[in-house]
Amino acid sequence: MLAKVESLAFAGIDGYLVQIEVDLGGGIPSFEIVGLPDLAVREARDRVRAAIKNSGLEFYFHRITVNLAPANIKKEGSGFDLPIALGVLAAKGDVRDEKIGDSVFIGELALDGSVRPVAGMLVMALAARDAGKKYLVLPAANLNEVLVVTGIEPIPVENLHQACEFLNGNWVPQLFDANSFGGQVAAALELDEDLADVRGQEQAKRALEVAAAGGHNIMMAGPPGSGKTMLARRLPGILPTLCLEEAIEITKIYSVGGLLAPGNSLIQKRPFRAPHHTTSAAGLIGGGRIPRPGEVSLAHHGVLFLDELPEFPREVLEVLRQPLEDGKVTIARAASTLSFPAHFMLAASMNPCPCGFLNDPYKACSCSPVQIQRYQSRISGPLMDRFDIQIEVPRLQEYEYDSVQRGESSYEIRQRVEKARLRQRARFAGKSYYCNAQMSSKDIKKYCELDPAGRDLLRQAVQRFSLSARAYYRILKVARTIADLDESATIEIPHLAEAIQYRSLKEN
Amino acid sequence: MQKNTSKRKFGNQGERIAVDYLQQNGYQIIACNYRCPFGEIDIIGQQAGVWCFIEVKTRHTNNYGYGYDAINASKKKHLIKATLHFLTSRSLNDVAIRFDVVSIDYQSQQSYQIKLIQNAFSG
Numbered sequence: 001m002l003a004k005v006e007s008l009a010f011a012g013i014d015g016y017l018v019q020i021e022v023d024l025g026g027g028i029p030s031f032e033i034v035g036l037p038d039l040a041v042r043e044a045r046d047r048v049r050a051a052i053k054n055s056g057l058e059f060y061f062h063r064i065t066v067n068l069a070p071a072n073i074k075k076e077g078s079g080f081d082l083p084i085a086l087g088v089l090a091a092k093g094d095v096r097d098e099k100i101g102d103s104v105f106i107g108e109l110a111l112d113g114s115v116r117p118v119a120g121m122l123v124m125a126l127a128a129r130d131a132g133k134k135y136l137v138l139p140a141a142n143l144n145e146v147l148v149v150t151g152i153e154p155i156p157v158e159n160l161h162q163a164c165e166f167l168n169g170n171w172v173p174q175l176f177d178a179n180s181f182g183g184q185v186a187a188a189l190e191l192d193e194d195l196a197d198v199r200g201q202e203q204a205k206r207a208l209e210v211a212a213a214g215g216h217n218i219m220m221a222g223p224p225g226s227g228k229t230m231l232a233r234r235l236p237g238i239l240p241t242l243c244l245e246e247a248i249e250i251t252k253i254y255s256v257g258g259l260l261a262p263g264n265s266l267i268q269k270r271p272f273r274a275p276h277h278t279t280s281a282a283g284l285i286g287g288g289r290i291p292r293p294g295e296v297s298l299a300h301h302g303v304l305f306l307d308e309l310p311e312f313p314r315e316v317l318e319v320l321r322q323p324l325e326d327g328k329v330t331i332a333r334a335a336s337t338l339s340f341p342a343h344f345m346l347a348a349s350m351n352p353c354p355c356g357f358l359n360d361p362y363k364a365c366s367c368s369p370v371q372i373q374r375y376q377s378r379i380s381g382p383l384m385d386r387f388d389i390q391i392e393v394p395r396l397q398e399y400e401y402d403s404v405q406r407g408e409s410s411y412e413i414r415q416r417v418e419k420a421r422l423r424q425r426a427r428f429a430g431k432s433y434y435c436n437a438q439m440s441s442k443d444i445k446k447y448c449e450l451d452p453a454g455r456d457l458l459r460q461a462v463q464r465f466s467l468s469a470r471a472y473y474r475i476l477k478v479a480r481t482i483a484d485l486d487e488s489a490t491i492e493i494p495h496l497a498e499a500i501q502y503r504s505l506k507e508n
Numbered sequence: 509m510q511k512n513t514s515k516r517k518f519g520n521q522g523e524r525i526a527v528d529y530l531q532q533n534g535y536q537i538i539a540c541n542y543r544c545p546f547g548e549i550d551i552i553g554q555q556a557g558v559w560c561f562i563e564v565k566t567r568h569t570n571n572y573g574y575g576y577d578a579i580n581a582s583k584k585k586h587l588i589k590a591t592l593h594f595l596t597s598r599s600l601n602d603v604a605i606r607f608d609v610v611s612i613d614y615q616s617q618q619s620y621q622i623k624l625i626q627n628a629f630s631g
Contacts, residue, residue: 025602026602026603026605027603028588028592028631029607029630030630
């Protein structure tokens with residue numbers, strides 16, 4: 001009386017199959033789960049017992065041993081309830097086992113036998129598909145999450161009884177068309193926050209457009225209330241619309257974090273994450289005994305916005321360096337070492353000084369030079385260097401916010417951004433990256449040729465502002481993006497001049 | 509030897525009621541009051557091929573809870589050990605086993621309520 005059922009688990013953002021072996025034997029009745037179960041998995045025995053009983057089936061007088069393989073990986077969560085229950089029933093002969101080999105099962109059981117949703121459904125569905133399984137028996141509440149996965153048939157079940165009926169061939173669920181969901185990505189993108197809502201600040205909007213076009217990190221400095229946060233919130237809206245692969249990648253991260261809203265199948269908007277400045281380093285890059293994605297991963301393919309950057313503790317900011325360079329974070333904990341993708345645009349805002357009115361033409365700054373110096377030095381040079389675009393967002397004049405004239409809408413700007421991104425994709429075809437901000441220094445030499453006048457200008461700028469080598473290359477990247485927006489094959493003097501101007505924040 | 513014979517008598521009376529009741533319910537009684545160094549099993553029976561180890565609890569009144577409330581962790585431990593002793597002595601390996609409880613609760617001198625709980629606990 002042995003039954004084998006397959007289930008799913010995930011580590012990081014990758015799912016894997018878990019074999020569940022159920023043996024019914026004689027002797028003192030007991031119910032043991034082995035194979036490194038955590039507490040939630042071990043408690044499955046009580047849920048399984050009650051769920052089977054309350055589904056109108058018999059459950060008793062056996063010595064039940066459940067083994068979860070691979071036995072060396074710690075199993076966590078409540079998703080094994082359903083497969084364990086079905087394994088017990090299959091071993092007893094209460095359900096037919098023809099379909100069991102082709103299927104994977106996942107779901108948490110309530111005591112009355114109904115099936116509750118679990119986290120990480122999308123990544124697990126992808127793993128089941130890749131393992132060549134035919135049916136995925138999952139909680140009905142998770143159905144929307146897996147509809148984007150083609151090549152496996154989802155069998156949504158409301159309760160244990162339904163799952164038994166499916167295995168016994170008494171119930172044929174309706175088919176779900178996976179492809180109908182692919183089209184949703186391009187179609188649905190309604191913006192509740194439009195750049196046209198922001199009055200004035202034309203220079204800042206231009207800088208945002210350049211940042212979006214090349215995937216550059218952007219830093220905005222300005223007095224309180226000048227609209228830095230408002231501008232940043234509108235950044236995802238001018239980024240190119242997500243393609244299906246990107247959408248699935250983002251959804252995978254949210255899926256394993258258990259952050260998908262119920263009924264949400266696919267994340268279609270670029271994420272905008274604005275963690276508070278009291279966030280810990282682990283909260284930012286991810287962590288926990290069994291590592292969970294942090295803010296940088298939740299901002300994957302989107303924008304990570306750090307408001308009031310100098311308020312963040314220095315050690316928290318320094319952990320951003322690895323994800324900024326590599327586009328992923330690797331978190332090592334005693335239980336496991338995991339990698340999460342973290343490919344995001346970093347946007348940040350700061351005041352020029354603690355009171356916020358340094359360099360303000362109308363209001364006097366009340367800070368002492370020491371205070372200003374201390375405030376600005378909270379951001380290390382290496383981190384500041386990583387902002388390709390650094391701009392000032394000045395306070396608006398009265399006549400500017402009275403003006404009724406609406407600026408360009410996010411949609412119009414996005415059209416230009418998408419065009420510039422297309423040029424970049426064509427240029428970087430076959431490479432591992434796709435936008436200017438990610439160019440390697442070798443490729444910068446290849447794609448960012450300057451004419452003699454341009455070289456001369458850049459040399460002057462480096463001397464005048466004593467720029468680092470990294471800053472030098474970053475100016476070239478930004479210049480390349482501006483040229484792309486201008487649909488120019490070569491970097492001209494105006495492009496370069498604009499790029500240099502985006503580096504001069506500290507000098508003002 | 510049991511000190512309080514009136515309590516003993518009362519218990520035996522309950523066990524007789526239980527045996528009758530179980531036989532009516534299709535149990536084949538194998539042994540009563542199986543004693544071993546680990547404890548005592550009130551009734552050992554078989555029903556539909558399953559070995560049943562039955563604990564009988566008889567109560568005068570419900571002032572201190574019902575009979576079946578009296579099966580606690582240490583009682584279970586004794587029962588399991590005694591069961592293993594029984595199985596080993598008879599070389600019964602890999603047989604289906606069940607622990608049942610029969611609870612007899614007197615409402616008055618004559619009338620009582622009898623309740624059979626199958627598969628009451630597991631090891």
